[in-house]
Amino acid sequence: MEVLVFGASGYSGQELVRILARHPNARIAAATSDREAGRPIDVAPELGLSHVRHDDASAMASRDHVAFLATPAETSAELAPRLLDRGARVVDLSGAFRLSDPAAYREWYGFVHPKPELLAEAHYGIPELFAMPPTTRLVANPGCYATASILAVAPLLDLTEGPVIIDGKSGTTGAGKKAEEAMLFAEVAENLRAYRVGKHQHTPEIEEALSIRAGREVKVSFTAHLVPMRRGILVTAYLRAKPNVATRDALGALERAYAGTMVRVVDRPPETQRVLNTNGTEVGAHLDARTSTLIAFGAIDNLVRGAAGQAVQNMNAMIGLPIETGLR
Amino acid sequence: MEVLVFGASGYSGQELVRILARHPNARIAAATSDREAGRPIDVAPELGLSHVRHDDASAMASRDHVAFLATPAETSAELAPRLLDRGARVVDLSGAFRLSDPAAYREWYGFVHPKPELLAEAHYGIPELFAMPPTTRLVANPGCYATASILAVAPLLDLTEGPVIIDGKSGTTGAGKKAEEAMLFAEVAENLRAYRVGKHQHTPEIEEALSIRAGREVKVSFTAHLVPMRRGILVTAYLRAKPNVATRDALGALERAYAGTMVRVVDRPPETQRVLNTNGTEVGAHLDARTSTLIAFGAIDNLVRGAAGQAVQNMNAMIGLPIETGLR
C-alpha cells in the first residue's frame, strides 16, 4: 500500500514515518512538511526521501493511497475532504472527525466545522473495541488521552454506575513541537501542573465512546496534567462500583475484552516505561472497597499507541491486514 | 530555643537542618544519624557540627529542647516517649502519632503501637487549620500528601458532599533516601506509575482531619503516583459539588481560610515549581459544571511544607513565635 504522511516533521508525524518505513505492507510515497520542504527526512534516512509541500502531496493522492493526517484539526478538516474526493482513504490523527455533533466543534475546538456531513461517516478507530465497517474511507484516530482512557474504562462500565472521573497525566510530546515558553525544559522539569482544566478537547470523544459502549449516557470529568517526561500517558480513572463488585471482577472484565490483543492486563499498577516506544497498552484495576471506588489505570506511549501506532492499526484494519502488522 | 534533630541525614532531616541553621530563634544542639555518626553535617557546613548517635542525643534531651524526629514511624514511636519523659517537647515527622485510633496502626502501618495513650495527646499540626493548644508537648507533623490534600480540600467541604477522591502525585524524595532498584534514576525517569494503591498510609490521617473540619464523616479514596522529579507534590481532588456552587464560591472559601497565611490561592492551576524549595502552598479550585465535580488542587514542596518547613511552623507555634518565623 502506498501511503502519504501529512505533517511529517511533528512528533506524531515523525513516529508515523518511523513505523511506516519498516511496515512490511506500506511504502511511503510522500511525506509533507511545509516548514521542512526540500530537507531530507532525518528519522528514516534509509528511505532517501525529502519532505514535500502539503499541496504537492495532496495533488498526487489517488485511490491507491492511504493518507495519514498528522496536522492540526482545522487543517485536517480542510484536507481530508479533498483527499477523499481524489479517491484516497484517510486516517486523521487530529480531532477533526472524532465528534459526531458538529456543534461540539465550536465549543471544544473553537471553530465551525467546514464539513459536518463527514462526521457521520468517519469511523472512531479503536480496533479492540469498535469493529471497522468494511467500506470505511475515513478514520478518526482517537486522541492520546482518549485512547488510554477508553481502553482502561470501557470494559468496566457494566460493573459501575454514575459519572467517570479521569485524571490524565502526560509527557510533553503530546503538546507537539511548537516553541513556547511554558514547554521549555527549565519550565517543565521539576514541575507538575494541570492544564486546560474543565475544557480539554478529549473530554467529549471519551464521553461519546464510553456512552456507546455502555449503552447509556456516561458523563466524564477529565483533567489533564503535564509531567516532566518526554513520552507516556497514564490515566487514573475513578468509577463508582456497583455493590459486590470485587477487584477480580474488574480484572476479569479487562481480560475478556483484550484477550488476544496487544493490550495487556496487569495486576500491579501499570507503568508508562513498560510501554515506552511500543504500541503496547497496560491496563489494570483495583477496587477501593472502603469507598466503593473502582480505580482503573491505562498506560500507553502517547506517540505510538496514542497516535501513530494506532493510526497504523487503523490502516491495517482498513486494508484487511491483521491489526498488529508492523507494530510488534 | 535549642533543638535536636533526629534522623538528620535523610532528605527531610537535611531540610530541617538547612532551615533551622538560619532560623533566628533556634540553635541546633545536636543532629543525629547512626549511619553518619562522626561525619560533618554537609548541608550546613557553617555550623561546624558532626552527626552524633541517636542515643547520645536522646540522653542530652531536657526541658530546654524541642526535638524533631525525622525517623521511621516505629523509631519515633519508641523515641518520642523517652524524650517527653526527659521534659523535651517533640515534633514528630513520621506517622507514629497522627492517627487517633491505635488499632489503625496495625492496619495502615503494620505494627502494634507501643504507646497508644499518647495518641490522644498528640496535636495534628496544620497551623492554618487547627489551633494548637497552649500545653502541647507532642506534635504529629502531617504527611506530605496529607498536607497538600487537607489544605486543598478542607475549606471546600461545606460546598460539597459525599466521598472525596484524591489523586496524589509526588516527586521521588518523598520515598526517602533508601537504595532500592525501583527508585534508580533509570527506572524513574521517563516513567509514571501509581503505588500502594488502596493502602497508602496517609489515607486515614486525611480522613480524620477532613472529618473533624467538616463535622461529619468524610470518606477518602487516595491514590499515590510517582513522578519523575525530585521534589514537589500536586494533589488533584475531586468532590461532588452541592447544587448551585460555582468556581468563585470555592475560590472564595479558600481565600477566607487562608487570608494572611503563606497559603496562596491562585485562579490558574497550581504548579509545584512555584513553591519549589519554599514553605509556600498553592491551592486552587474549578467547578466542572458538566458533571458537578469540584476539582481542587494543592501544590507544595514535599520536603519543606510537606515535612521540615511545616515542622518548623509547628515548633514556632509551640514556643510562641509567629508561625512563619524563619520560613519566608
Add this chain to the structure above:
Amino acid sequence: MEVLVFGASGYSGQELVRILARHPNARIAAATSDREAGRPIDVAPELGLSHVRHDDASAMASRDHVAFLATPAETSAELAPRLLDRGARVVDLSGAFRLSDPAAYREWYGFVHPKPELLAEAHYGIPELFAMPPTTRLVANPGCYATASILAVAPLLDLTEGPVIIDGKSGTTGAGKKAEEAMLFAEVAENLRAYRVGKHQHTPEIEEALSIRAGREVKVSFTAHLVPMRRGILVTAYLRAKPNVATRDALGALERAYAGTMVRVVDRPPETQRVLNTNGTEVGAHLDARTSTLIAFGAIDNLVRGAAGQAVQNMNAMIGLPIETGLR
C-alpha cells in the same frame, strides 16, 4: 542601598530579585521588564512590587543607586553609559564590558561596541581573584562558564604550561527564557550535545582573566555542552602539568587561593547538586600521571554564583560590605 534590577523577568533577573529581596543592606527600588510591565513580581510577592518599564527605571537612576543589568549585551552596552551618567553604579551581568579589546566584540558578540572607552574602566568581578579598585563604578560580572572555569583553573596555572582545554557542561537556564524549539523539554531531555563549538563568547574572557593571573598568555580551547538539567555548571579543564607536580600540589594551590571564601576545595569530584540554589563553588583537581594531565573541576549554580549571586558579591564589594553578605 537602593538597587535597580533591569531585566527582572528572565532567569538571572528573577534570581537577582530573590537574593536582593532578603539582602540585609539592599532595597529594590524598581525591577524592570518591558514584557511584564505592570504585572506583579511573582518570585518575591512579599515585596508588593510590579515590574516597570526599562525607561522608567533608568529615568529614576541616581548616585544613590546600584543598577543590575540582567539584559542582553547590546542592551547593556547602551544602558550602562546612561546610568553611569546619572551617577549610578552599575553591575552588568551581560558580556558587554567583559573584554578589554573593542575589536573582540565584533568577532565574539557580533556587534560594534558603542562605548569602547568604558571597557578599560570596567572591573572584571571575581572577588576571590581580582581585588576591586575603590573607585569602581562599573563591574563586568563574569559569564557563568567563565566563572566556573576561572575559579577552577586560575590557581593551577603556576603548576602547568601550554594551552588549557575546557569542557563545559551546563543546565538549560544558562540559555535564558526564550522560546525556541531546541530548548523544548522533549528536545533537551534524554539528550546531550555540544553547541557553539569553537565560537562560544565566554572563551575570550576566560583567556584574558587567566592570562592576567598567570602573567603570561594563556590560550584556551573551550567547548560548551547542554545537559538535561535546569541549573548547574560543571567544567572539566585539562592542563599540561609541569614535571613532578602531584595531585596534592594542585589541591594545595586551590586551598591557598580560596581559604576563608565560599569556594570549597574538595578531594572527591565536585558535583553541581552540592551547590544547587546556592552561591557556593566546588573545585577539585586530580593529576592523571600517565599522561601528565592535570584535570581540574569547578561546579557552580549557573544562576547564583554564575550570575545573580556573583553580581551581589560585586555589589557588596562596591559598597564596602563583606562579599558574602546576603548570600550564605
Add this chain to the structure above:
Amino acid sequence: MEVLVFGASGYSGQELVRILARHPNARIAAATSDREAGRPIDVAPELGLSHVRHDDASAMASRDHVAFLATPAETSAELAPRLLDRGARVVDLSGAFRLSDPAAYREWYGFVHPKPELLAEAHYGIPELFAMPPTTRLVANPGCYATASILAVAPLLDLTEGPVIIDGKSGTTGAGKKAEEAMLFAEVAENLRAYRVGKHQHTPEIEEALSIRAGREVKVSFTAHLVPMRRGILVTAYLRAKPNVATRDALGALERAYAGTMVRVVDRPPETQRVLNTNGTEVGAHLDARTSTLIAFGAIDNLVRGAAGQAVQNMNAMIGLPIETGLR
C-alpha cells in the same frame, strides 16, 4: 543460529533479548538470570520464555550456539572458557577479554585474570575498524565509552599527534541496574559529576585500540561523567592537530572511514537523542584553529551500539551475515 544470553535481566541483557527476539537469523535458546530464574522474560513476552539459571544454560551450550555474556567481568572470565570448551562461540560484553596484557587486569579491574592465554585469542570487536579473523571463537565486545571514543578518534589519528584527551559523558544505564544510593533518581537528577577520575577501566582498551590503528603508541587521558539521562553517551575528544589540518580534512577522514556503514558523519555537533534506541553512531569534528585543537565528537546509545547492538554486529560477523542484520 541458536543463541544463549547470560545475564538477561540487566540493562544490556534486556537489550540483547529485545534485539535478538526480532533478529531474522537468531533464536534465543535460553536467557539466564540467577535472580529472576523461573520468571517470564518481560521485555519480549512474545517469546514465551522464562529466565533459567546460569549453570543450566552453560550445561546446554554446544557448537551450535553463540553465547552472549552480559555478566560482570569476573563472571565472564570464568564462564567463557567453559563455553568455548563445549564448542560454543562467545561474545563477551564485559571487559574480561578486552586487554591483551594480563597484568593490566590487576591494575584496572582489580582481579588476577584466570585465563590469560585466551587474551591473545580474543578479537576486539569494532567491525568498522577491525576485520574479524574467520576463525574467531571469542569476541571481546568493547566498552560503551570505548566504542564512542574509538569510533570518533581512530580516523583522525593521522591528522594529529601527542596524547588524546577524552571527556566522556554518559546516561545512568551504563552503571547497570544495581541499587545504590548514588544512583537514586533524587541524587542523579539536577546533578552532574565526574567519577572514577584517572582510573576508569575503559582507558586501557581505548589506548590499545587507538595505538593499533595509529601504528604508534597513543596515550589517552579519559574522564567519565554521569549525566541525568537514562541512555546515551557523548564523548568529546581533544587532539593536537598537525600543522595545516582543517576541519574539512577531519570530516573527510571520518567520511572515508565510515562510508557504507551505520556510522554517520555530521557537520553539526552530534546529539545522543538522534541515536537513542538505535545502533547508529554520530561522529563529527571541528578544528579550533586558535589553539590547534582538533575536537572530535561521538554519540551512541550506550545500551545498543555501546553494548547489545554491537554484540549482535559481532555475532553477525562471526556467522557470516552482513553486520547490520537485525539492527536497522
